[in-house]
Amino acid sequence: MSSFSVTPPRSTSVSTGPLAGSRRTWLAGPGGDLRVPMREVMLSTGASVVLYDTSGPYTDPDVEIDVRRGLPLLRAGWLAARGDTAASGGRGARRASAGSEAVTQLAYARRGEITREMEFVAVREGLPAEVVRAEIAAGRAVLPANVNHPELEPMAIGRAFLVKINANLGNSAVTSSIEEEVEKMVWATRWGADAVMDLSTGADIHRTREWILRNAPVPVGTVPIYEALEQVGGRPEELTWEIYRDTVIRQCEQGVDYMTVHAGVLLRYVPLTARRRTGIVSRGGSILAAWCLAHHEENFLYTHFTELCEVLAAYDVTFSLGDGLRPGSISDANDEAQLAELATLGELTQIAWEHDVQVMVEGPGHVPLHRVEENVRLQREICHDAPFYTLGPLTTDIAPGYDHITSAIGAAVIGWHGTAMLCYVTPKEHLGLPDRDDVKAGVIAYKIAAHAADLAKGHPGARAWDDALSDARFEFRWEDQFHLALDPDTARAYHDETLPAPAAKSAHFCSMCGPHFCSMKLSHQVRAQSGTTGDETAGDDMATEVIEDGLRAKAEEFTAGGNRLYLPLA
C-alpha cells in the first residue's frame, strides 16, 4: 500500500513455520484459479485431516516473510478487476469511484453478484458460494473486507458459518510496543484468531495500526473513538463529529475492516446506568456518555449516523455496533440500560443496511448462564438477524485471573445459540494487559468455545476433527493425537512430563493407567472378539445378536489365549 511509509518497527521477527505435524495446503476454487489456504494435518496412517486455517502465509515455508514489506496482496487483482474503486487524495488510498454503485460486499450480494471474496469464503467453509452470497445479502452475515486491505484472506461472520473468534490487541499508555503488537497479531492468528481488533491507545496509534494491517491476513477492527480522543488530548467534551469523522476516514484509508461505533449510547440512557452495580464499563461507552453529559446533547455518533454510513460505504468498512452500555457484572446483566441501547442498535442496523453498509452488533459482557440464550433471542429479534458479536460473556465475576475460563463457558453457550463471533477474553482481563502467553491462552480457550458451539449447532464437518482425534487416541497414535490437538506443542509437552521416552509415543498404554490397566486396550480386545470394526453401522439389533453369538463362541478362545487383556510391550 502506498500509505505504508511509516517508520518500521525496531524488531521485525515474528512467529513463522507450520504447526507441528501440519502443512499449509490449498483447495481450488470453482474457477480453478482461486487457491484457498487450509491447514492439513498429516497423520501417521498416511491419511490427513484438512482444517480451516487462520494463520495466513506465516505458516507457509514457501513465503518469505518480511514484516517491513508486508504480506502479498491477495486481493489486489480482484479489486482492480471490479474497477469500481480508485485512488483518492494525497495518501493514495482507494475508495469507491465517483458515480460507481456501492462497493460493499452487501451491495454486491444484493445485486446477485458472487465476489471472489465470497468464493474464497465458500471454499474455506465448505459451503456453496450462493449460500455465502445469500447470507450476506440478507444481512445475516458480514464479510469485513476494506478495499484498502488487499492482504486479507477473506472470511465471513454469520450464524450459518463456523463460529469465529476475535482477539483484542493493542498497547496502552502504560505498557507494550509496536513490535510486540505485530507479533501478538501473528501469534493470535497462528493459534486460530479469525479477526483481531487493535485497541491501542497512546501516541503511536496510527503507526501501530499500519504495521498490523500490512501484515494481517485476517480482518482488523478498531474503535475509532480512541484515536479521536487522542486528537483532543484525552478530553471527551472536546470531541466533535468532524474530528471523529476525519479519524474514521484516515482509518478507512489505512484498511481497517470493521469499526466499533458506540452510536447507541443515547443521552437519555446514561441515567439508567446510575443505579447499576458497575456503571458503564465500556471505554467507548464512557467516552460518549461523558460527551453527552458535558454538552447535554445527543451522542454525535447517533445524530451523524447517516453521514458515517456514507463514509464506511465508500471503503466497505463493516459496522460493529458497540454495546457501550453492556453490563460489567452479573448483577447488571440484561438490565434496562443494556436493552434500551439494543433497541437503538436495531434502528441503526436498518439505517446502515439502507446505505449498503455491512453490520454486526456487539453484545455482553457478563451474563449468568440461564440468561445467555435470552441475549441471543433478543438481539436477533431487535436487530433483524444481523450477526451477533459478543464479549464472552463471563458467567461469574469471582475468578479474576481465570476469566478466559469464566467467559469460555458463556461463549460456548452463546455461540451454540447463534452468536457469530466471540471476542476472546484473556487470563489478564480486569487485571492487566495480555502478553504473548495470555493471547495464546485466550485464543485457545475461545477456539474450544467456538468449536464446542459448532458441534452443538451441528455445523456440517465440525465433528470430523473430533473423530479424527478420538480415533488417534483409541489407536494409541500419540503423534497423531498431538498433531490434531488445538495446541500440539502443549499436548506433547504434557505427555512428555510423565513419559518422556520416545518409545512411550508408540506404547499401547498411557501414563494415566500404566501398562497393566489400559481400558482402551480392552476395548480393542472386545472389538476383536466380536469380529466387528468401529466403522460398521448397519443393522444394529441383528449385529448385536451376531456379536453376542460371536462372543459366546470365542469366550473359550479368550481364556485359551491366556486371558491377556494387555499385549506385552514391544
Next chain:
Amino acid sequence: MSSFSVTPPRSTSVSTGPLAGSRRTWLAGPGGDLRVPMREVMLSTGASVVLYDTSGPYTDPDVEIDVRRGLPLLRAGWLAARGDTAASGGRGARRASAGSEAVTQLAYARRGEITREMEFVAVREGLPAEVVRAEIAAGRAVLPANVNHPELEPMAIGRAFLVKINANLGNSAVTSSIEEEVEKMVWATRWGADAVMDLSTGADIHRTREWILRNAPVPVGTVPIYEALEQVGGRPEELTWEIYRDTVIRQCEQGVDYMTVHAGVLLRYVPLTARRRTGIVSRGGSILAAWCLAHHEENFLYTHFTELCEVLAAYDVTFSLGDGLRPGSISDANDEAQLAELATLGELTQIAWEHDVQVMVEGPGHVPLHRVEENVRLQREICHDAPFYTLGPLTTDIAPGYDHITSAIGAAVIGWHGTAMLCYVTPKEHLGLPDRDDVKAGVIAYKIAAHAADLAKGHPGARAWDDALSDARFEFRWEDQFHLALDPDTARAYHDETLPAPAAKSAHFCSMCGPHFCSMKLSHQVRAQSGTTGDETAGDDMATEVIEDGLRAKAEEFTAGGNRLYLPLA
C-alpha cells in the same frame, strides 16, 4: 483411628495457613455447641464476606498440623453419642452394632432424625436442617460420611445444595509418591475441592489411602476394583466376589466415604461397545468387561449387589454407581451402551435404597453441548432423582492439554441443569498424571463451573460473592478484589505484572485503560451527577425522571468543574 499404624510418609510438609486476605471463622449451629467453619474474606471497608470453606483445619493458624497424627476427630463424639456402632475385628474399626437399626444418614433421615452431620451441612449451606434431612430421606441428596472417618467435616451432595466438585488424586505404577498425594489432597481442598477420590494403583494403595483419610477434612472416595485387581496380580479373570468383598470391607474399615462400583456393566452390554469409536474408556468398566468376557458370566458386582449393600450399610459408605460404559468421545455420546447401563443403575439405585444405603450415580464423560441437558433429564427419570455425579463432560475432543476448559464448559451447563457433583478434569487429562499445578488448575476451573451453575440455578446466596467482587472492582479496591478472587495469589500476580508499584493498588485506574481512559471512573461521575447511589432501587420510572432533571441541572456544574472525568491521582 486405631488402624492408623502404617509407616508414616518420609516428607510430612503440607500447605497450611489462610488464603490471602481470608481467615477461618465459625458459624454456630442451632444448639450453640456446633461450630461450623467458613472462610471469611476481610475487606478494606471493614465489612467481610463469609464463604463456604472446604479447606479444613489447614487454613486455621490455631490448629497445629501434624500429618503423622492426622486431623482432630470432629465427629468422634457425635458417633459415640449415637451409640449404634461398635469396634469390631482385630483392626478396631467401627461398624453397625449387632442388632442396631441401620446407621446410615439415609436411615436416620428416613426415621425423621436430624443428625449432627445434617446440622453441620445445614449451617454450611445456609439452609434449614429439615431441608437437609428431607433431601437425604428422599434420596435426592447424599451425605457421605463413613463411621470410620471421624476427621470429616460433613458435606452434602444434591441438587438442592451448592454444586460440589471432586478432585481425583492417586499415584500409579508409573509415577508419584504418597507424600505427593497427601499434599495434593490438602492442596485440592485448599482451592475448593469438596471431595477427593484416591485412584491410586500399585503396591502402596492401602498405605497411601490411610494417610489421605487420616488427614482429609472432606469425603474420600475410591474405586475398590483397582485394589482388588492388585490382589490378583492384575489379571481381571482371576477376580472373585470374595476377593472384591474383602477389599471393600478393608476400605470400609479404613474410612472411605464413597465407592465407585461398576455393577451396571452387564455382559450383554459389552458387545454394544464394539462398534463405538472409542470403546470402553472407564478403567473399572474395562476390568469388569474383561471378567465378564473371560467367564462368560454376569458381572459379579451385579449378581452380589445386595450383599454389597449390606456391607456398605454397616459403615454408612455411599454408593457412587459407576458408569463403566460412559462415552470416551463426542462420537459415542448418549449411545446405546451408555443408556443401557443407565437403566441398570436405576434398578440398582432402588435396591441400595431398600438397604438404607446412600446412592449417587456417575455420568459422562464426553457430550456435545446440545445433548448435555438430555443426560440430566434421563438420569433423573431413570435413577429416581438420585444425585448425579458427572465427569466433566468434555464438550469437544480436539484440545488435549486444555481439557479442564473443554470440560468446565460442559460441567457448568450440566451443573446448571441439576448435576450435584462435578468430577474435575485437569489439563493433563488424556496425556499424563496431574502434578500440583494441574490439580489447582482443575480445581479452579471446576469451582468456576460449579459457581456459574449455582448462579444459573438461582441458589440463594450464590450471587453475594459476585456482587462483593464487582463492588470492589467498581470502587477500585484492588486488594479486596484480589482477596475475593477464587485464586487471590494469581489475581495479584497478574495485576503486578503490569503495574507492580504499591501505589497502583489503590489507584483509580487500571492497567487496561491507563489513567486517562477509565470507564469505571466515568460511571462514578454519572452516579455523583445524578445524586443516586447504586443501592437505590425504588420507583424506577420516577427515579429516572428525577435523575434526568438532576443531570440537566448539573450539566453546567460538570462543565464548570473543568469537565474532569478522572480525578487527579493522589
